[in-house]
Amino acid sequence: MSPRDAIMTNIRGALAAGGSDEARRKAVEARLSRPPKGVIPARGQLDDEARVELFCEMARRVTASVVRVRSHDRVPKAVSEYLRAKNLPSSIRIGDDRRLKSMPWDKFGSLEVRRGPSDGFDETGVSHALAGIAETGTVALASGKDNPTTINFLPEHHIVVVDAKDISGDLESVMGRVRKKFGKGEMPRTLNLITGPSRSGDIEQKIILGAHGPRAVHVIVVG
Amino acid sequence: MQITSPAFKQNARHALDDAQLQKALGNVRGGFIDKRQKAVDALPEFDALRDSARDIKNHTLENLDLYLEAYEKQVTAAGGHVHWAETAADARRIVLDICRMTNARTVTKGKSMITEEIELNDFLEAAGIQPIETDLGEYIIQLRGEHPSHIIAPAVHVNKEQVEADFRRVHNHLAPDRDLTEPETLLDEARRILRAKYFEADVGITGANFLVAETGSSIIVTNEGNGDLTQLLPRVHVVLASIEKIVPTLNDASQILRVLARSATGQDMSVYTTLSTGPKRNGDPDGPEQYHVILLDNGRSSMLGTEFQEMLRCIRCGACMNHCPVYHAIGGHAYGWVYPGPMGAVLTPALIGIDKGGHLPNASTFCGRCEAVCPMKIPLPKMMRHWREKEFERGLNPATQRYGLGIWAWFARRPWAYNLATSLGIPVLGMLGGRNRRFSWLPLAGGWTRHRDLPAPDSRTFRQQWRERDAIKQGALS
Numbered sequence: 120m121s122p123r124d125a126i127m128t129n130i131r132g133a134l135a136a137g138g139s140d141e142a143r144r145k146a147v148e149a150r151l152s153r154p155p156k157g158v159i160p161a162r163g164q165l166d167d168e169a170r171v172e173l174f175c176e177m178a179r180r181v182t183a184s185v186v187r188v189r190s191h192d193r194v195p196k197a198v199s200e201y202l203r204a205k206n207l208p209s210s211i212r213i214g215d216d217r218r219l220k221s222m223p224w225d226k227f228g229s230l231e232v233r234r235g236p237s238d239g240f241d242e243t244g245v246s247h248a249l250a251g252i253a254e255t256g257t258v259a260l261a262s263g264k265d266n267p268t269t270i271n272f273l274p275e276h277h278i279v280v281v282d283a284k285d286i287s288g289d290l291e292s293v294m295g296r297v298r299k300k301f302g303k304g305e306m307p308r309t310l311n312l313i314t315g316p317s318r319s320g321d322i323e324q325k326i327i328l329g330a331h332g333p334r335a336v337h338v339i340v341v342g
Numbered sequence: 343m344q345i346t347s348p349a350f351k352q353n354a355r356h357a358l359d360d361a362q363l364q365k366a367l368g369n370v371r372g373g374f375i376d377k378r379q380k381a382v383d384a385l386p387e388f389d390a391l392r393d394s395a396r397d398i399k400n401h402t403l404e405n406l407d408l409y410l411e412a413y414e415k416q417v418t419a420a421g422g423h424v425h426w427a428e429t430a431a432d433a434r435r436i437v438l439d440i441c442r443m444t445n446a447r448t449v450t451k452g453k454s455m456i457t458e459e460i461e462l463n464d465f466l467e468a469a470g471i472q473p474i475e476t477d478l479g480e481y482i483i484q485l486r487g488e489h490p491s492h493i494i495a496p497a498v499h500v501n502k503e504q505v506e507a508d509f510r511r512v513h514n515h516l517a518p519d520r521d522l523t524e525p526e527t528l529l530d531e532a533r534r535i536l537r538a539k540y541f542e543a544d545v546g547i548t549g550a551n552f553l554v555a556e557t558g559s560s561i562i563v564t565n566e567g568n569g570d571l572t573q574l575l576p577r578v579h580v581v582l583a584s585i586e587k588i589v590p591t592l593n594d595a596s597q598i599l600r601v602l603a604r605s606a607t608g609q610d611m612s613v614y615t616t617l618s619t620g621p622k623r624n625g626d627p628d629g630p631e632q633y634h635v636i637l638l639d640n641g642r643s644s645m646l647g648t649e650f651q652e653m654l655r656c657i658r659c660g661a662c663m664n665h666c667p668v669y670h671a672i673g674g675h676a677y678g679w680v681y682p683g684p685m686g687a688v689l690t691p692a693l694i695g696i697d698k699g700g701h702l703p704n705a706s707t708f709c710g711r712c713e714a715v716c717p718m719k720i721p722l723p724k725m726m727r728h729w730r731e732k733e734f735e736r737g738l739n740p741a742t743q744r745y746g747l748g749i750w751a752w753f754a755r756r757p758w759a760y761n762l763a764t765s766l767g768i769p770v771l772g773m774l775g776g777r778n779r780r781f782s783w784l785p786l787a788g789g790w791t792r793h794r795d796l797p798a799p800d801s802r803t804f805r806q807q808w809r810e811r812d813a814i815k816q817g818a819l820s
Contacts, residue, residue: 126585
């Protein structure tokens with residue numbers, strides 16, 4: 120018997136007492152095809168503006184910095200202001216994201232825009248998030264050439280652009296968004312849910328920022 | 343790792359006498375409890391979410407075979423490989439095969455208790471492959487040649503001075519005047535060393551907090567980002583997970599995630615929750631070329647359908663040990679195997695046998711804090727009691743304890759004899775207590791009197807006092 124069959128036989132033997140196979144199969148198929156929503160905290164169930172405000176507030180609580188700008192055109196200015204304020208080199212790494220690419224980066228002549236995945240030598244990376252989650256101040260990023268995952272982890276500073284209209288109240292709504300975008304049961308290779316900058320409490324339980332991922336996360340909310 | 347659970351009593355003795363350890367354990371008693379409480383208080387739906395999380399896992403376990411099938415199908419559809427391992431040895435062999443296939447020399451590892459359970463590091467080293475732990479706590483204890491003493495804070499038993507000494511010993515490039523006195527500077531040093539390792543590694547191994555049947559995704563939850571770099575940069579990503587990590591859907595994972603981080607570290611959400619599905623896609627500029635999942639049973643399926651099935655709901659948050667007075671006193675190593683604290687007291691006998699793990703479910707006063715804080719509402723004290731019963735049935739506890747219980751049972755079944763014995767014994771003991779009303783020594787009670795005095799009883803038995811209390815109540819009513 121293959122190890123798979125042996126394990127399955129064991130499981131089925133142990134579960135034998137619990138209901139007919141047909142009924143179990145139906146219950147499982149039903150749950151997989153129509154995932155129940157469960158308990159959704161009231162915290163994020165707000166009108167549009169209050170939801171975006173909650174997102175900003177929660178992101179700040181997990182020590183991300185947050186700014187809001189009116190349109191995509193204004194993102195390069197916000198990025199360049201961040202770099203200046205943090206005394207960072209005037210250079211960023213971005214992927215192929217259409218929204219990021221079409222931004223007027225050249226208005227800031229001295230700003231170097233490097234494209235493609237991070238090689239580990241970038242001080243600052245810029246990504247466009249798929250969605251934001253207001254209840255926790257989390258951004259959701261999907262892998263791929265538009266926003267390579269290395270940009271989320273290797274640079275010291277990670278700037279995340281998120282559209283206000285993509286900020287949902289709760290995690291389940293973002294999962295719903297992912298289903299819609301990639302197709303039911305389909306996923307990007309990686310979906311990163313990021314809540315603030317990297318940290319560790321492993322030495323004497325003292326929380327320190329910048330463990331292995333970015334030391335700082337800066338969120339730019341558009342709209 | 344060598345199992346020292348049978349020597350639990352000696353281990354506990356040493357732990358109590360270890361001043362370094364006792365100092366470090368102060369960090370458990372302090373931080374974790376307050377942080378969790380604050381996060382819980384800020385979410386009115388927390389208890390409803392615990393019920394939801396419990397129900398999701400119960401439903402999953404009752405249909406585990408079907409969800410495993412669905413999960414396997416989705417992983418394969420996404421281009422990943424699923425391997426099944428009945429035992430620890432099978433899982434180790436599969437990991438080695440994958441490493442050999444890719445000519446791996448070094449392997450980076452995200453934090454994973456399951457790789458501790460199967461003793462993967464020693465095995466890989468013996469096969470000439472260098473495993474590198476990348477979680478800061480795991481890295482520290484790997485340098486020290488130790489094992490985790492806590493399931494989410496593996497180096498909680500270590501003080502910063504010890505970490506500095508370890509770094510100076512191993513990182514021999516360090517200048518003597520380089521400041522390594524604070525957690526910040528220690529972390530910077532580890533970050534620099536490990537950055538290079540991520541790029542060198544051929545294979546990255548992580549555990550999984552959840553496996554999602556709906557999509558074939560594995561989920562890891564971390565704060566440092568080490569698990570992400572571990573699975574992002576090497577050519578091959580291997581996920582090692584036990585079969586009960588399955589949840590049906592992304593929504594189910596979301597429900598449980600809400601109680602996981604709050605119970606573990608008091609965060610609303612951990613910094614990185616990462617869902618991985620298959621290897622890199624056409625056109626992806628980064629990510630691993632191969633994605634393997636090893637599904638490990640190692641005793642789990644034998645817990646299904648027994649009084650220990652509910653233990654399979656455990657999501658390894660560590661809240662039970664953070665709130666356990668026994669863990670607070672002795673730390674994790676005294677438990678003698680991979681899983682310490684109340685969850686370990688239930689799981690360890692199931693995985694290594696009650697003959698070896700029997701002391702663990704006995705090391706509890708049944709104060710019930712573990713069950714009260716468990717996000718999955720696992721009845722830990724009840725299951726420890728089941729283990730005690732099993733131990734007794736199999737005649738594994740010491741003869742004195744068995745005789746003592748036998749004598750007790752004889753009296754307990756005969757109220758007249760019980761009454762007689764106590765109404766004779768209690769006044770005698772009361773008199774023998776002398777002026778101080780206490781005993782510093784009593785035959786057969788050394789376990790108690792070695793550490794504290796036993797108060798001498800009142801001259802009347804509990805039952806006599808109860809009858810009097812009833813009589814007074816009756817009088818007051820009439």
